[in-house]
Amino acid sequence: MVKGSMDTAAARVLARQRHEVIVAEIRRRGVVRVSDLATLLGVSDMTVRRDLDLLDVAGLLLKVHGGATLRVERTTDEPGFEAKSLRNMGEKHAIAMAAASTVRPGGAVGISAGTTTWQLAYHIVDIADLTVVTNSVRVAEVLHLARRPDRTVVLTGGIRTPSDALVGPVATATLRSLHLDAVYMGVHGISERAGFSTPNLMEAETNRAFVAATDRLIVLADHTKWNVTGLSSIASLAQAETLITDTGIPPAARSTLSEHIGHVLVADPMFHDNDATMTELRRRA
């Protein structure tokens, strides 16, 4: 009972700062000791332990004897844990589900790198006779582990970016030699003027190669991407055959998009709100 209810979590600013420092420290060094943190933060060991308790149940770290460590991610498991830290999971999940339902058996599809397309990979493992071309090591990994005999997974090759995409001359050259029935692409920004865009120059180049390899471009983007412009444009709105987004998209944006894009699908996200931190913040406000 000492570790009270959620009400007690609405802490002073001081506690929150400590929590941030602790998490940052663990991210940086991988492991921290209670005694080190106590010295670093200028508080007692007991306080540090209580902090670690909270952060542990919140899923931000893993308490071990003597300190705490990063939470181990099971890369081969479902995206749940790792993806939890990402924003708009519910929306992305709904979008990925909707996108999966548009994949036709027996074809060859391209899948670009990104968190939404990564989710998409999980939903197409059961589609029959599919050939998938991707520049995402993660997407390939998911499909590879499924081990279906009627599945062909082609990696484009190239240099790996921090976000796990393969880019560069090798990737684009490979894509230039291929023709795909459909391409599923995640983007970082959508606007009427700049079209679809991304902040990474290399990824933009690879994505343009994807676009050139198909007549059927399907863009996956949750509503937070609207009116965001990345450094480099990938394609104009009109080049997309279909855009799949979620119900958070403003009606005005929806009608604007419909003017340029043939099909605009709006996926309804499941209710998926378990973020304790968020709730906590709401309470304080």
Next chain:
Amino acid sequence: MVKGSMDTAAARVLARQRHEVIVAEIRRRGVVRVSDLATLLGVSDMTVRRDLDLLDVAGLLLKVHGGATLRVERTTDEPGFEAKSLRNMGEKHAIAMAAASTVRPGGAVGISAGTTTWQLAYHIVDIADLTVVTNSVRVAEVLHLARRPDRTVVLTGGIRTPSDALVGPVATATLRSLHLDAVYMGVHGISERAGFSTPNLMEAETNRAFVAATDRLIVLADHTKWNVTGLSSIASLAQAETLITDTGIPPAARSTLSEHIGHVLVADPMFHDNDATMTELRRRA
């Protein structure tokens, strides 16, 4: 209640750190001895044994008399690969070490897929200004995780075989467009008549593309490969500039090989060395 069995830990270095080092060490070398780990980690034999006990029941390794080995059965990884990597671990390790010492900084090297070349990857992470081209997802993974700014890792792309090699038209096309200072290649068989060979047709094709991309072919093969002939030949003995094998090779074979190959290096598996993981841990402690 979450309070685990595995994360119970320690005094100077958190037990968690020890566990990570132990698992990494086993994955890298295949086998470790209790006494080695004790000196490596700076703790007593008894502590190491207790750690191995925990990691054993956790399924991360297999305790044997004198130390521990990789677990043979199902891991999260591919069975084919793991199973193979167990055999002749000491020899492969020695060969990989010898091969790493022939890698010149500042160049571009190719590394084919295989268990020996996978080990090689661990030993070249510290070589400066290196560009690596590989068709092995595992090799790329190892080098990618090192995150060195002066490292460029290029994946060839292609279709993934059960043994984790990328093969097919995409892989060969990529390799045809590249020129490498040296290529490090593992093979499944060596004989005077058939030269270097492998049982997998697709891998053979990719490997031939590797050979064609360089003037300096370095073949890695432990002594069990001698007089083994795979389905498909990759290259003749004369095409190799260097062959690196181990002391288990019969003298007769050695002289035969020397007739055709410019350099034949024989690595001694008994030779033990220091390793980077240890120094890093010491620095933290």
Next chain:
DNA sequence: TGCCGAATCATCAAATTTGAACAGTTGACG
């Protein structure tokens, strides 16, 4: 098969870590 050195296991003491209880302090709110 039997022997010997090495490895393992069981047990215990010392050192460290942990959690619970209690008390003091701070800030919010009626």
Next chain:
DNA sequence: CGTCAACTGTTCAAATTTGATGATTCGGCA
């Protein structure tokens, strides 16, 4: 201005971990 809830620090007993000691078992070799 007083009350109350929450947070923090201190103390102390219990639990965990570690290394050492000695008995036992294992594995290689003649």
